[in-house]
Amino acid sequence: MRRIMGLVVLVVFAVTSLVYAQGMPYKGVRITVALRSLPETDFIVSKLAEFKMMTGINVQIVTYPEQQLREREVIDVSTGAGAYDVLAIDSVFIPEFAKAGWITPLEPYLDPEYNVEDISAFVRGLLSYEGKIYAGPVYSEATQLMYRKDLFEEAGLAPPQTMEEYEEYAKKFTRPPDLFGVAMRGLRGNGMNIYIWSEWLWSYGGKYFDENWNPVFNSPEGVLATENYAKLLQNYGPPGVATYGWDDVQNAFTSGKVAMIIDATNFYTRIEDPTKSAIAGKIGYAVVPAGPAGRFPGNYSLGFAISAVGAKTEAERGAAAEFIKWATSQDIELGKALQANIISVTRDSVFNDPAFQAKFGGDWLTSTVESFKITDPGYRPLIEEWREIGDRLGIAVENVIAGIQPVQEALNEAALYAAEVLMRTGKLKK
Amino acid sequence: MTVRQTYMDGKRFFSGLSENVWLMFLPALIILVLVTLPPFFYTIYLSVHDIDITKPYLGRNFIGLKNFATIFSDHRAIGSFTNTAILIGGMVVVEFVLGLLLALVIDSFFKKATWLVTLIIIPMTFPRVVIGLVWRIMLNPIVGVVNYLLQPVGGGPVDWLARPTWAMFSIIMVDVWQWTPFMLLMILAGLQSLPKEPFDASRVDGAGDFHVFRFITLPLLQPIIVVAIVFRLIDALRTFDIVYILTRGGPGTSTETVDIFAYYMGISEAGRISYAASVSLIVLYVTIILITLFLRFSRQWREELY
Numbered sequence: 209m210r211r212i213m214g215l216v217v218l219v220v221f222a223v224t225s226l227v228y229a230q231g232m233p234y235k236g237v238r239i240t241v242a243l244r245s246l247p248e249t250d251f252i253v254s255k256l257a258e259f260k261m262m263t264g265i266n267v268q269i270v271t272y273p274e275q276q277l278r279e280r281e282v283i284d285v286s287t288g289a290g291a292y293d294v295l296a297i298d299s300v301f302i303p304e305f306a307k308a309g310w311i312t313p314l315e316p317y318l319d320p321e322y323n324v325e326d327i328s329a330f331v332r333g334l335l336s337y338e339g340k341i342y343a344g345p346v347y348s349e350a351t352q353l354m355y356r357k358d359l360f361e362e363a364g365l366a367p368p369q370t371m372e373e374y375e376e377y378a379k380k381f382t383r384p385p386d387l388f389g390v391a392m393r394g395l396r397g398n399g400m401n402i403y404i405w406s407e408w409l410w411s412y413g414g415k416y417f418d419e420n421w422n423p424v425f426n427s428p429e430g431v432l433a434t435e436n437y438a439k440l441l442q443n444y445g446p447p448g449v450a451t452y453g454w455d456d457v458q459n460a461f462t463s464g465k466v467a468m469i470i471d472a473t474n475f476y477t478r479i480e481d482p483t484k485s486a487i488a489g490k491i492g493y494a495v496v497p498a499g500p501a502g503r504f505p506g507n508y509s510l511g512f513a514i515s516a517v518g519a520k521t522e523a524e525r526g527a528a529a530e531f532i533k534w535a536t537s538q539d540i541e542l543g544k545a546l547q548a549n550i551i552s553v554t555r556d557s558v559f560n561d562p563a564f565q566a567k568f569g570g571d572w573l574t575s576t577v578e579s580f581k582i583t584d585p586g587y588r589p590l591i592e593e594w595r596e597i598g599d600r601l602g603i604a605v606e607n608v609i610a611g612i613q614p615v616q617e618a619l620n621e622a623a624l625y626a627a628e629v630l631m632r633t634g635k636l637k638k
Numbered sequence: 639m640t641v642r643q644t645y646m647d648g649k650r651f652f653s654g655l656s657e658n659v660w661l662m663f664l665p666a667l668i669i670l671v672l673v674t675l676p677p678f679f680y681t682i683y684l685s686v687h688d689i690d691i692t693k694p695y696l697g698r699n700f701i702g703l704k705n706f707a708t709i710f711s712d713h714r715a716i717g718s719f720t721n722t723a724i725l726i727g728g729m730v731v732v733e734f735v736l737g738l739l740l741a742l743v744i745d746s747f748f749k750k751a752t753w754l755v756t757l758i759i760i761p762m763t764f765p766r767v768v769i770g771l772v773w774r775i776m777l778n779p780i781v782g783v784v785n786y787l788l789q790p791v792g793g794g795p796v797d798w799l800a801r802p803t804w805a806m807f808s809i810i811m812v813d814v815w816q817w818t819p820f821m822l823l824m825i826l827a828g829l830q831s832l833p834k835e836p837f838d839a840s841r842v843d844g845a846g847d848f849h850v851f852r853f854i855t856l857p858l859l860q861p862i863i864v865v866a867i868v869f870r871l872i873d874a875l876r877t878f879d880i881v882y883i884l885t886r887g888g889p890g891t892s893t894e895t896v897d898i899f900a901y902y903m904g905i906s907e908a909g910r911i912s913y914a915a916s917v918s919l920i921v922l923y924v925t926i927i928l929i930t931l932f933l934r935f936s937r938q939w940r941e942e943l944y
Contacts, residue, residue, distance in 0.1 A: 279905050286691040286909075308694050385780070385795060394800070396888055447779035450800040450889050456778075463781055592693070599907040603890055610800055610889035629908075633693060 234527040235264030240518070241531065242270050242284070243296035244277045246510075247477075248347045251548045252535045259534050265527045285310040290518040293528045297343060299334035299509040300398065300594055306337035307592040311513040313340040317529035323538060326555045333585025335511045343511025344536030345554035349472040350579035351404065351506040354479065356467050357492035359387075367494040371411060371436065374468070374497040378444035381467035389444030391466040392437075395453045396606040398588065398598025403506055404470060405605050406587055408433040411499025416589050421636045423626040425601065426619035433499075434619060438609045450610040462486060470496055472508070473576045474552045476568075493575040495582070505579040506587050509554065512536060551576075593633055597626040684915035692909030705916035714891055715917060718899035719924075721806070725881070725895060726874045728810040729817070734867060736814065737821025742851075744822075745829045755826065759819040766816070770883030773812045774799070777884075802892035805885050809893060812880055817873075821866055828862030829855070857943040864936040868929060875925060896921050 243249045249271075256267055270292065272280050281295050285305070297305060305311045318324050318341070324332070327345060335343040353374075355367055359381060368374040378389030393401045409415070414429035424430070441449045446460050458475055460466045462485035469475075482488040496505050512532040519525040534540065541558050544550040551568055558564055559577050588594060604618035630636035685706070688699045709715045740758070748754050761769070776782045777798035785795050798808045836854050845853070878897045881887065887894030887902070894902075896917060904914025 282692060282905065282909070286694065304692055308692060395886065396890070397886075447795045447797045448800040450797075451885065459778075460780060465780055595692075596908040599902070603888075606888055607890035610802070610892075612802060612890045612892065632690075633696065 232264040234523060234530055236266070237264075237523050237527040238266045238268065239293040239524060239527050239531060240268045240270060240291060241294040241296070241512070242272065242277065242281055242292040243294075243346075243512075244274050245271045246347060247548060247550050248510075248544060248552055249296070251544050251550060252346070252540065255540065255543070259531065262534070263527075263530055265530060267531060281305075285515060285517040288517060290515065290520065292515050293519040293524050294531055295513050295515050295518075296346065297511055297513050298399070299331075299343075299507075299511060300588055300590075300598070302335055302342050302511070302513070303337045303590050303592040304595060305513065306340075306342050310516055311342050312516045312519070312525060313342055314344060314514065314529065314532065315341050317514075317526070317533070319533070322533050323557075326538060326557050328554060328556055328580050330507050330580060330583050330585045331509045331554050334507065334509045334590070335513075336585075337590070343513035344532040345509050345511050346536060347474075347510040347552040348554040348580075349474045349508050349552055350576065350583045351407065351470055351496060352473050352575050352579050353494045353496050354461065354469050354471065354475060355492050355494070356381075356487060356490055358490040359467055360492065367492060368468075368497045371408075371497050371499045375436070375440060375444075378440060378468060382444045386465065388446045388460075388466050390440055390468050390470075391445055391449060391452060391457045391460045392441060392470055393452055393454055393457055394441055394445075394450040394606060394609045395456075396599070396602035397453075398595055398602055399508070400453055400602060401605045401609070402588070402598050402602045403508070405434070405437050407470070407496060407504045407506055408437040408499070410504035410587070411501055412436070413499075413501040421630050423597075423623040423630070425626075426616065426623040430619055431615050434605060434608055434615050437605070438615070441609050442611070450606060473572075473579065476551055476572050477549065493570075493572040495575050495578050503582060504587065505583045507583040507585065591635075593626075593629050593635070596629050597622075600625045681915045681919060684912045685919050687912050689912045690909045691905075691911045701912075705913050706920070708913065709916060709920065714894070715899060717891055718894045718896045718917075719920075721891075721893055722875070722895040722897075724806060725809060725877065725893070726871065728806075729813045729874050729877070730867060730870050732810065732814050733818045733821045733870060734863075736818045737866075738825055738863075740818070740822045741825035741829055742855075744826060755823070759823060761816045762819045762823075764816070766877075766879040767883060769812065769816055770880045773808075774884055777808055799885050800889050802889060805889060805893045809877075809881055809884055812884065813874070813877060816880075817870065821870065824862060824866035824869075825859065828859050832858050857940070860936070860940050860943055864933070868932065871929065871932070872925070875921070 253269055256269075259265065259267065277296065278298065278301060281292065281297070283289070284291050285295075285308075295305070295311065297311070302311075306313075324341065328348060330350075331345045331348045332341060334348075335341055335345060353367060360367065360377075363380065365377060365380075368377050374390075380389070381387055382389040393404045395401055397403075409425060409430055412429050412433035414425060414427055414433050416423065416425050418424050445452075446465060448456075452460070454471060457469055457471050458478060461469045461475075462479050464486040476493075479485045479491055480488050496503055512535060514525055514528045514532065519528045536554070538555060538557055541553070541555045542561060542564070545553060545558050545561075545564050546567070549567075553559055553564075553576075559573070559580075565573065588598065601619075601622045604613070604622040607613040607618045608615050627636055631638055686700060686702055688696075688701045688705070690696055744751070744754060776784050779785055779795050779797050779800075782798075784798065788796065797804060799805050832855070836858070837850060840850050840854055876897065877895065878901070881893060881895055881898055885893045887898045891899075900914040900917040900921075902908070903917065904911045
């Protein structure tokens with residue numbers, strides 16, 4: 209028996225070294241990738257055959273809707289089931305997953321060919337925890353101002369440069385029920401209203417925490433920021449805006465009933481599509497207006513990370529890393545943009561590519577490149593407690609917009625809750 | 639008469655078989671126990687600990703009944719219980735009254751029109767998620783069809799889902815639209831299976847419509863009504879999908895029901911699975927108590943009717 213085992217080991221060794229010799233160290237390894245269906249991931253999936261030819265790795269894809277993906281992943285890793293080797297993760301949850309030990313740093317697997325420096329700086333920041341990169345970016349966006357060029361030209365106006373101008377123009381363009389000045393996310397959620405509201409917090413000189421992790425977003429600056437955000441939506445937003453998610457903002461804008469929105473740079477594809485948008489070709493793009501403390505475009509990225517629970521062996525981790533490096537490589541990135549018109553660019557080289565510039569030039573490109581340059585990865589705090597704190601804050605902000613609760617009281621409650629959460633994890637001393 | 643006969647047939651059916659008939663039920667029983675009890679006990683285990691699934695490094699500490707104490711001082715939790723009560727109360731009462739009226743109308747005037755019943759129950763056959771999405775679009779204040787239709791009648795643009803009271807109203811309305819047919823169907827089936835004789839007899843005695851309804855129809859229908867309401871109550875406790883899609887518990891937390899709150903706390907918003915387990919256990923206890931009280935009350939009601 210022992211002799212047979214010895215023989216088997218020998219044969220396996222011989223075969224694997226043969227494979228190594230051919231440059232396919234992970235041939236035959238099976239990995240499972242959990243992701244959500246986006247044009248970006250669909251493009252990657254459509255190219256999987258090429259990846260298999262190159263590496264011999266078998267990739268299985270499991271797709272979930274946006275809302276479910278994170279929950280499925282949390283359940284998978286927290287119970288130790290480990291069904292997935294690669295997890296698609298929203299940038300804001302990288303710290304949570306990394307701190308819990310659910311994902312493995314990608315850094316050791318990166319090679320010069322991958323050219324990590326080419327990934328936009330804020331994206332690298334978003335996908336890192338405690339100085340280490342944990343994920344390769346599949347999708348990136350910043351927030352920018354999108355406005356009705358035709359209406360602005362008619363009124364002889366340039367896009368607003370300051371928050372005051374933004375409000376002034378919003379007022380000017382509000383003529384219900386046909387036109388409203390602005391639409392922005394009101395729906396609660398760390399990735400919904402808080403995603404846009406944070407711009408106001410920073411612009412008015414507020415911040416999330418002080419140096420000892422005391423929540424300070426309920427400071428006078430935070431209150432002023434929230435008041436202004438709520439006022440804009442209440443006075444110049446379409447009815448129901450208090451519960452607007454990004455899709456509602458997009459629909460309201462493309463229906464032609466809204467003059468200005470501030471939302472994701474990747475709205476471009478949809479709002480410029482004449483079959484889906486009544487205002488295609490009439491849209492201008494600009495960096496978000498500046499508040500007293502400056503301009504603060506928001507940011508977000510979706511990345512692929514190696515599951516520490518799913519990829520148990522070094523071979524699986526290696527194969528998973530190969531997949532991530534391939535799926536987020538320069539080639540795939542450029543292919544996405546040029547072949548599939550996907551503009552959620554994650555690499556500077558794509559922005560600099562002449563073919564890309566020829567295809568998507570104009571004020572969208574200038575504004576997006578500038579926004580990518582000035583946006584800060586800490587726009588939403590990169591901490592493992594973020595989701596809980598951000599979601600509770602989202603309720604507070606929605607309450608204010610809907611007129612259910614006064615500003616100070618709503619923010620105080622959220623700050624109290626945030627302090628409790630930070631005390632539980634020990635960040636904030638009691 | 640018919641009921642008693644079936645019961646007798648059942649008795650004969652079993653006595654005809656050997657004593658080992660219980661063995662035939664055993665597999666099903668074992669599976670039922672295996673599927674339902676472990677999660678239940680695990681929920682109890684969770685509820686007396688302090689476990690955060692997204693923060694495994696905090697450990698699993700036994701904290702006794704502290705989670706339950708927290709619920710009563712957490713006004714968001716209390717609010718979610720109140721919201722659930724309002725929502726379920728509103729839904730079941732309106733659906734029952736409408737269902738009863740419609741059933742009586744159909745039974746009196748459209749007895750032969752089976753196509754009508756088919757037409758009416760269509761909403762019931764749609765998945766709730768789809769219904770939620772469709773209504774969400776229809777209720778949209780600026781592009782939705784509901785406000786458009788209300789315009790000529792003089793209704794200003796109503797903010798259906800973004801004002802606390804309207805949001806609650808809208809959810810109840812959508813649920814009523816979908817589930818009144820269920821009440822209707824149950825009650826109609828009951829009405830059509832009632833014996834003819836008492837009605838004929840009372841007519842001969844000269845009873846008016848109202849009296850026939852009050853003293854003949856209602857008492858005979860009572861068991862069906864109770865079953866329909868209990869079914870609806872239990873089902874209404876799980877109206878998660880429609881609320882989640884229409885408002886996600888908003889604006890703010892004004893339509894946040896208990897199950898949505900537990901879901902947010904346990905998995906979606908925070909990872910406080912222990913706290914969520916405690917909340918679900920309270921829901922379970924309250925449900926059991928309510929259903930028991932309701933059944934007792936309905937027995938009393940039955941006696942009063944006769």
